[in-house]
Amino acid sequence: MADALAQILGDIRACQRCAAELPHGPRPVVQAGSAARLCIVGQAPGRKVHETGIPWDDPSGRRLRGWLGLASAVFYDPARVAIIPMGFCYPGKAGSGDNPPRPECAPLWHPRLAKLLPGIGLTVLVGQYAQAWYLGGRRKATLAKTVQAWRDYLPLGFLPLPHPSPRNQPWLAKNPWFEADLVPHVQAAVRSLGV
Numbered sequence: 506m507a508d509a510l511a512q513i514l515g516d517i518r519a520c521q522r523c524a525a526e527l528p529h530g531p532r533p534v535v536q537a538g539s540a541a542r543l544c545i546v547g548q549a550p551g552r553k554v555h556e557t558g559i560p561w562d563d564p565s566g567r568r569l570r571g572w573l574g575l576a577s578a579v580f581y582d583p584a585r586v587a588i589i590p591m592g593f594c595y596p597g598k599a600g601s602g603d604n605p606p607r608p609e610c611a612p613l614w615h616p617r618l619a620k621l622l623p624g625i626g627l628t629v630l631v632g633q634y635a636q637a638w639y640l641g642g643r644r645k646a647t648l649a650k651t652v653q654a655w656r657d658y659l660p661l662g663f664l665p666l667p668h669p670s671p672r673n674q675p676w677l678a679k680n681p682w683f684e685a686d687l688v689p690h691v692q693a694a695v696r697s698l699g700v
């Protein structure tokens with residue numbers, strides 16, 4: 506299984522499927538090991554991560570690691586944590602934010618990766634794109650309501666979170682219950698995996 510995972514990670518890193526749609530070209534950013542227990546599904550790399558090739562190597566990542574209660578050494582250990590964004594390549598800028606993740610990416614790669622990650626006990630769904638793909642019609646009317654209903658999803662192996670981007674600060678300010686009340690539960694759920 507480890508060989509098959511190494512093969513598919515190599516295939517992803519060589520992927521050119523939507524190269525024509527990527528203003529800065531393909532640079533897939535992904536992390537996975539066959540023993541990983543926690544999976545983090547985010548949106549897509551931003552400009553800084555596109556340059557470094559290190560997932561969540563930005564203010565969003567610092568905040569996400571805080572929410573999860575994970576030190577960098579654990580977060581970046583593929584034997585413990587898989588990091589699989591909805592789009593593996595930076596989709597370029599759109600207005601004040603980034604373009605959405607390329608829609609080709611998750612359908613092409615996620616199901617194949619999932620088959621090779623049998624130890625995943627919890628998949629954290631960061632932001633609306635991950636929640637739309639993995640929860641579909643099980644989402645609530647808004648992202649806030651979906652995040653608040655986290656107990657509904659935990660038995661399914663999912664934990665929906667808001668995006669930790671500084672651009673999402675207004676949402677976090679409007680929903681102080683998230684960091685005050687829910688983050689301790691998030692950390693407990695991660696700790697229970699023994700990562």
Ligand code: SF4
Pocket residue numbers: 517520521522523524531532533592593594607609610611613
């Ligand atoms: S975004 Fe995904 S599908 Fe498109 S080139 Fe990158 S890895 Fe391939």
